[in-house]
Amino acid sequence: MQTQKNAPVTIRPARPxxxxxxxRMVVALAVYxxxxxxxxxxxxxxxxxxxGDDPQVFAHLAELDGEIVGLALWFLTYSTWTGAPSLYLEDLFVADAARGTGTGRALLSTLAREAKSRGCARMDWAVxxxxxKAKQFYRHIGAHHSVGWEPWRIEGEALEALAAG
Structure with a gap:
């Protein structure tokens, strides 16, 4: 894929x-x-x-020169402390050839506008x-590391056992 560093990036909601x-981008992110x-x-x-009929997960795609080169996949959560929803960014991915073109920033700016339009008090994600390199980019746009909170997860057999009571 050849992209021009000065080509304008277009961000749009994902569609069927x-x-x-x-x-393809989820797999590339997993490899990375x-x-x-x-x-x-x-x-x-x-x-x-x-x-589907009641989607709870959303995505925005970035296009450069007519080719899809970026993904922001997200969903809404809720903060009882703020009394408002939050936008949770599950995945942010920009193809290697599109890095340095402003694609990541354009995706995050679009999500920030989405968050504001939905009354969200904040955006959250994990790194x-x-x-x-990602941490440096996030600091550059004004994000900060949430000190004191650790991600936790339950899955697989443990999730099955807990659901079974």
Whole structure:
């Protein structure tokens, strides 16, 4: 993929038919994050969750020169402390060839406008502890590390056992 560093980036909401491109970027992100075999999503599962009757997950795509080169996948959460919803950015990905073109910033600016239009008090996301380049970028746009909070997760057999009571 050849992109021009000065070409304008276009950000748009994902729409039915984008599932293959979304999955391609999710897989590329998993490879970058050193978890190439972790992706269980499929085009049908993405279609169901993003474009089903009551979607709870949303995505915006970045296009450069007519090619999809970036993804921001997000959903809403809620903060009892702020008394307002929050936008949670699950995945942000920009293809290697599009880095340095403003694509990441354009995706985040679009999400910030989305958050404000939905009455969100904040945007949240997680960053891998070794991803210094991403941390530097986030600091540059004014984000900060939430000190004192650790991500926790329950999945697989433990989730099944807890659900079983």
């Amino acid at each position: 038919g984008d599932e293959a491109d979304i999955l 994050e050193r978890e190439p075999d972790a992706v269980k999503a499929t085009e049908p599962s993405l279609k169901a969750t993003l474009f 891998l502890d070794w991803n210094d």
